[in-house]
């Protein structure tokens with residue numbers, strides 16, 4: 461997909477686990493199920509030195525939220541216009557870089573075990589996600605976390621030619637399959653049509 465996507469709306473991150481999971485409702489950053497509840501999405505304690513990568517970051521709305529939570533954050537996208545908007549929004553502790561995640565060599569910053577958190581908001585279905593997740597598993601240390609927010613498709617719906625190209629999602633089966641090879645997996649239903657996926661411990 462070579463066209464720029466419309467920026468998606470900021471999504472509430474506290475969420476309830478979907479059936480079949482044992483998760484508790486995380487109230488801080490969504491990858492941190494053990495974090496104590498906080499009253500605001502921007503008041504979580506800072507973790508100096510903690511690094512995050514936001515894949516296919518678009519205009520950086522989510523990337524900047526990660527930075528507001530205290531993470532040194534690097535957003536990647538292949539849309540020059542999205543990156544221009546991201547840079548124009550400005551924020552400390554955020555870097556944006558052009559990278560075609562499917563087509564270019566892996567960015568040199570992404571060495572094995574080099575990043576504590578990798579996120580991908582609304583973008584995973586646009587990418588070669590099976591290959592990408594094996595790479596993500598390498599970039600994370602054993603304590604690292606992958607977090608994705610995805611739209612949930614009814615089987616057959618999103619793949620129709622007239623489906624909304626800006627809301628590409630996964631079926632429930634595809635969401636289940638994302639966890640292959642990960643020791644820890646939890647999904648959270650944010651609404652009927654959105655799920656958060658948290659993965660740790662790729663082997």
Ligand SMILES: C[S@@+](CC[C@H](N)C(=O)[O-])C[C@H]1O[C@@H](n2cnc3c(N)ncnc32)[C@H](O)[C@@H]1O
Pocket residue numbers: 461463464465466467468515516517518519520521522536537538539542559560561562563580581582583586587626
């Ligand atoms: C639906 S938007 C989501 C943007 C952002 N993550 C958000 O939550 O607002 C999908 C993004 O994926 C990016 N994208 C799609 N394919 C890509 C690729 N191969 N490499 C890098 N970015 C890609 C698009 O440029 C777009 O910004």
